[in-house]
Amino acid sequence: MxxxxxxxxxxxxxxxxxxxxxxxxxxxxxxxxxxxxxxxxxxxxTRHGSPVLDLGGAGRPAAGQYGSTTRVSGMPQVVDAPRDAEFNVRSDSPVLVRHVEMFQWREITVGGNTHYEMDWVDHPIDATGFAKPAGHVNPGAFPVQGRQFEAGEVRLGNFRLATEIVRDFPGRVDVPVDEKSLPANLAATFTAHNGVLVTSSKPERPRLGDLRVSWEAVPLQDMTVLARIDGDTLVPGKAARTGDAGFDVQVGDRSLLDVLPALPEAxxxxxxxxxxxxxxxxxxxxxxxxxxxxxxxxxxxxxxxxxxxxxxxxxxxxxxxxxxxxxxxxxxxxxxxxxxxxxxxxxxxxxx
Structure with missing residues (x-):
């Protein structure tokens, strides 16, 4: 046993x-x-399309990344700031915009009643189409045009940004100007008033044909960009559907799922x-x-x-x-x- x-x-x-x-x-x-x-x-x-990399703010260009879609976030760095050389206005921002307005007649019809008033308008108004053009003729073409100026180089993290992406940055802030910085030929025509330039001898009482020139800039703030990697540059990817820009730009440090909700969660x-x-x-x-x-x-x-x-x-x-x-x-x-x-x-x- x-x-x-x-x-x-x-x-x-x-x-x-x-x-x-x-x-x-x-x-x-x-x-x-x-x-x-x-x-x-x-x-x-794979069904979504190209590979998606979540590089955040610390990612760097590396071999094997070409063509991949990536999320990069952080504070944009303006390497070559935009400048309006004609007016000698510069801003440390990704985009600088010049607005030009003229004091013109406008036709306003409310409830079948038509009346006319003068106001600042950012495009020439053709008075020949007015119901009563007599006495309401506008000067015509602007002698100065509105323009947009992009920075020569903007970086996000360790990547350069394509111009199309920079142009899509949201937000606008006023850029005040000082007539002392104007070139001599324009200083004789324009006067600074409340941060903008006007041709009015009495800015508080503008007259028909007076010009008002102002500037806005895209503010520097934390941004998140979803775009395609092309070497050391983020560029628009292939649009998945009509109307798709091929990239996405959002304010703040946004997660990959915030920017791309259709992406499956890892x-x-x-x-x-x-x-x-x-x-x-x-x-x-x-x-x-x-x-x-x-x-x-x-x-x-x-x-x-x-x-x-x-x-x-x-x-x-x-x-x-x-x-x-x-x-x-x-x-x-x-x-x-x-x-x-x-x-x-x-x-x-x-x-x-």
Missing amino acids: RSKKTSNGAGLAMGARVAGAVLLLCALGLIAWNERRVMDYTAAL PNAVVVMRAGAYVLAIFGALLLAVGGRFHRDILFATGVGVVVVSAVAGAMWLAGDAMAASVWLLFAVLGAGLAIWRVQQRTGRPTH
Whole structure:
């Protein structure tokens, strides 16, 4: 008869092996679930179009990024500020805009009643189309035109921005001017009044044909840009549909999902789940070896656990990504090598 102690030991060994088998199955289930969600996310990105990189404010141009869409955020840096050379007005901003208005007659019809008043208007008004043009004739073409000036170079993070993206920056702030900075030929015509230039001898009482010139600039503020990488420059990507600019600009530090809501959300804790699968597999292999030749052999258990988890993950990636499958199978080979080495150490002879 076997002793009670021997029976208890055999029972404990069997229980440990059952627990080991359960842990090993849990490890395989965990790695299969984790890799499936990573594969689904990768497939969703492929359906979306070009790869999407979330570089934030610290990303740098690097090999292999060409053509990828990326999110970059931070405070824009104006390297070459815009300047209105005609009026000698400059602003440390991405965009400088000159507005020109003329004091002109306007025709206003309300409830069938037509009346005329003079006001500042940013385009010539043709009075010949008025119901009563007599006495309401406007001067015609402006002698000075409105214009927009873009900075020679604007950077966001470590990337230059294409002019099309800079032009889309939102917000406007007034740029006050001083007549002392005007060229001599314009100083004789214009007078500064409340931060703008006017040709009126009495700015509070403008007359027909007087001009008013003012400037606005795009303010410097934290921005988030989603665009395509072309070397060290962010440029518009290929428009997915009519009316799409091929890029997006938003104020503030916005997340990738804020800027691109249609983008699938990246799976969380991918590396942690992979590490957990390895740990479960290694402990499962340890328990399976209880009472056997490799009882408490942590190195052998590590080799077996790495082989099992890596082989399953590698097999899953074979059809979708040969590179990822190769990395997983390399880990499986390394795990197998560790296990074989432990077998050789225990038996004292090579295995075939």
